Amino acid sequence: MPESASAASPRPAHPIPSGFQPVAAMPWPARLRLLRDRRLGFGNFLDRARRVSPRRDEPFLFAQRRDAAGGEVVEPMSLDRLVAIRTAYAGWYHARGVRKGDPVGVYLGEGVEPFLHFLAISSLGAIPALVNGRMDPAVAADYLGRVGAVGVVADPAGLAALTGSGALPGTVGFRQPAAELPRDAGGAHVLPAVYPYPHGDDDPVMLCHTSGTTGPPKSAIFAHRQFFLGKRHRLWSFPPATRNRMLTALPQSHSAGISYLMTATLLGLPTLVMASSSGAAVHAAMRRFAPTIVVAFPQTYAELAAMDLDPAATAEVHSWINTGDAAHEAHIKALIRHGRRPGRGGGTPGSRFIDGLGSSEMGMALFRKVSEPGRDDYDRCVGAPIGVVERAAVLDDDGRELGPGRPGRLGVRSPTRTPGYWNDSGLTTRSSFSGYWLTGDVVQRDAKGRFYHLDRVPDVIHTARGPVYSLPLEEAILAGCPDVVDCAVVAVRSPGPEGGHVPFATVKLRRGVAVPDDLPALLNAALRRRGLDEVRGAVAARDAADFPTGATGKVLKRALRERFADVLVPDDVTPTGPDVARAGTFEKGDHD
Numbered sequence: 001m002p003e004s005a006s007a008a009s010p011r012p013a014h015p016i017p018s019g020f021q022p023v024a025a026m027p028w029p030a031r032l033r034l035l036r037d038r039r040l041g042f043g044n045f046l047d048r049a050r051r052v053s054p055r056r057d058e059p060f061l062f063a064q065r066r067d068a069a070g071g072e073v074v075e076p077m078s079l080d081r082l083v084a085i086r087t088a089y090a091g092w093y094h095a096r097g098v099r100k101g102d103p104v105g106v107y108l109g110e111g112v113e114p115f116l117h118f119l120a121i122s123s124l125g126a127i128p129a130l131v132n133g134r135m136d137p138a139v140a141a142d143y144l145g146r147v148g149a150v151g152v153v154a155d156p157a158g159l160a161a162l163t164g165s166g167a168l169p170g171t172v173g174f175r176q177p178a179a180e181l182p183r184d185a186g187g188a189h190v191l192p193a194v195y196p197y198p199h200g201d202d203d204p205v206m207l208c209h210t211s212g213t214t215g216p217p218k219s220a221i222f223a224h225r226q227f228f229l230g231k232r233h234r235l236w237s238f239p240p241a242t243r244n245r246m247l248t249a250l251p252q253s254h255s256a257g258i259s260y261l262m263t264a265t266l267l268g269l270p271t272l273v274m275a276s277s278s279g280a281a282v283h284a285a286m287r288r289f290a291p292t293i294v295v296a297f298p299q300t301y302a303e304l305a306a307m308d309l310d311p312a313a314t315a316e317v318h319s320w321i322n323t324g325d326a327a328h329e330a331h332i333k334a335l336i337r338h339g340r341r342p343g344r345g346g347g348t349p350g351s352r353f354i355d356g357l358g359s360s361e362m363g364m365a366l367f368r369k370v371s372e373p374g375r376d377d378y379d380r381c382v383g384a385p386i387g388v389v390e391r392a393a394v395l396d397d398d399g400r401e402l403g404p405g406r407p408g409r410l411g412v413r414s415p416t417r418t419p420g421y422w423n424d425s426g427l428t429t430r431s432s433f434s435g436y437w438l439t440g441d442v443v444q445r446d447a448k449g450r451f452y453h454l455d456r457v458p459d460v461i462h463t464a465r466g467p468v469y470s471l472p473l474e475e476a477i478l479a480g481c482p483d484v485v486d487c488a489v490v491a492v493r494s495p496g497p498e499g500g501h502v503p504f505a506t507v508k509l510r511r512g513v514a515v516p517d518d519l520p521a522l523l524n525a526a527l528r529r530r531g532l533d534e535v536r537g538a539v540a541a542r543d544a545a546d547f548p549t550g551a552t553g554k555v556l557k558r559a560l561r562e563r564f565a566d567v568l569v570p571d572d573v574t575p576t577g578p579d580v581a582r583a584g585t586f587e588k589g590d591h592d
Helices: 028-036 047-052 081-095 113-123 137-147 155-165 224-230 257-265 278-291 298-305 329-336 425-430 470-480 518-530 555-561
Strands: 058-068 072-080 103-108 129-130 151-154 174-177 204-209 218-224 247-250 271-273 293-296 319-322 351-359 365-371 381-385 393-394 406-415 436-445 450-455 459-463 466-468 483-495 501-509 538-540
Touching: 028 047, 028 257, 047 081, 047 257, 058 081, 058 257, 072 081, 072 151, 081 113, 103 113, 103 137, 113 204, 113 257, 129 137, 129 365, 137 155, 137 218, 151 155, 151 466, 155 174, 204 224, 204 257, 218 224, 247 278, 257 271, 271 470, 278 298, 293 298, 293 450, 298 319, 298 329, 298 483, 329 351, 329 365, 329 555, 351 381, 393 436, 450 470, 459 483, 470 501, 470 518, 483 555, 501 518, 518 538
Parallel strands: 058 271, 103 129, 103 151, 129 204, 151 174, 247 271, 247 293, 293 319, 319 351, 459 501, 501 538
Antiparallel strands: 058 072, 204 218, 351 365, 365 381, 381 450, 393 406, 406 436, 436 450, 459 466, 483 501
C-alpha cells in the first residue's frame, strides 16, 4: 500500500471531525476565473485550480486506505499536497525514460492512487493507461500489450499476477511496485524543461478500458478538450462546496472516478475517496463522514439497497449519483426514501437519485433522469439527452432513424465522444455512422423525447418469435419480487422444436431467504403482471460463477450465456457438463 503522507507523524485514523469547516472551498470569484479560462481542460485542471485558490494548503480530499496492520487510515490532501506528490511521481517516471506520448500502465485497486499516478503521468505529456485492479491478470496483461505500455506500476500481488499470467509482453519495460515511488523528493526532481506539459485541445490525456462485458476490453482515448466539455458546467451547477460533502465509491481507474475527483479539485469540495466500493464499506463510511452526495456505480447501490441502512448514515444525503449503466427501479426506490432534499422549512424528506446512461466512448453520462419519492417514470427510462448532446437518435441496422416506440441502436452526436480507440483505427471507424457514435445499446424513445434502455446489442435474446430484450424483464422481476436483490436475464438454447434461444434468469436472493420451490413461476408471475415475455428457467445464484461480475461490477452476461447455454436442453439431446448439472433449481420437464 502507498505510504502515508508523513511516516514520522502519522495522520489520525479519522481526520474529519464533526465540526470540520470546508475552508478549501473555492470562492465564487475564483470559480468565475476558472469559468473564464478558455484553456482550462482535462490536462491542466490541477494547476489551474491551484493558481486561483486562496487556500491551496487546506485539505479537501480525504483518501481512505488500509495500513500495514489492516487498519483504516484516512489521508488528508490539499492542492499543494497533490502537486507535491504529482511532482515526485513525475520525476520518478521521467527518470525511467517516460516521455510525451508514451502509454504507461497503472494496474491498481480502488482508492486514490490511480488518480495520483494519472496526475503525474499526464503532467509529462505521457498517457496513463488506467487498468482496474480487479481485472483478470491475463486480460489486463494482454490489454497493456495492445496499448503498447512502456511500463507498469501495480501493487506487488498485481505485478506477480501480471507476470505469472504469461501474457505480459517483453515490450513492457519497467514493472514497479507502486508503493515504492517517492512521495517527497525535495528539490531532487529531474523534469522536462517544459513542465507541466501544456496540453493542446486534441492531445490525449488518458486511456481507460471499457468494461469487457461483451469481449476483450477496448482502450478509449480521452482528450484535453473533449473530456472536459461536458464537465465545465459543474463550475456553476454543482452543489456548493461550503455546504456539501461528497463520498465517491467509484473506481479511480475509471473515467467516471477521475471525472468526479476533477470536479472536487476545481471546487474544493470535501470528498471522501473510498478504498472499497462494497455496500458494507460505503455504509460504514457514511456513518462517520455524513455525506450529502454519494457517487457510485450500480453494483454499490444494489448492495446498499439490500441493507437495513442506518438513518444516521443517510440523514444528510440529498443526492445519489449513478453513472455507467442505468440503475434498477427497485434499488432507486429503496435509496430515495432515505435522506432529505434541500428546501424551505428544513427541506423535504427523501433524497433524489440522479441516473446517467453513459459509456467510456461517450465521454460521460449523456442522458439524465432524476428520481424522487412519488415519481413513477421508470421502466428503464434514462431520460432525455443533456445539453451538450447535439443529437441522439434510434437507428435501424441500416442507419435509418426510427420513430417513437420502435427499438433500435442508439446513436449519439456529441463533442464529448472519444476521439477513438487507441491503436485501433478500424474499430473506431466501424463504431460510427454518419457522425453518430454507435454506443452498442438498444433503446427506444417515446413521443416526449425520453429514451428507454432495452439492452446491449450482444445481449438481445433472439427467440423464434422475434427479439426479446433482457433489461425490461430484469426490471419487472426486481420490482415484483421483493426477495430478489439482483437479477440477470440471458439467452440460452431453446429446449423445444422451435429452435433459437429463450430467456433464462439467474437471481441473487436476499440474505436468509430460502430458494422458492418453483422459482421460475415466481419470476413469471411478476413478468405477466407487466405483459412481458416469460423466462423458461431460472437459477438462484449460489456462488460467483452463477452471477459473475467484471472489474467495474457489471454482470458478465457473456459468461452466463456460456455457463447456462444448454441448461434447458434435455440430457438425451445434448450432454450436460458438471456446471450445468448443478446449475438449475427446477426440473427441466417443467419448462419444455
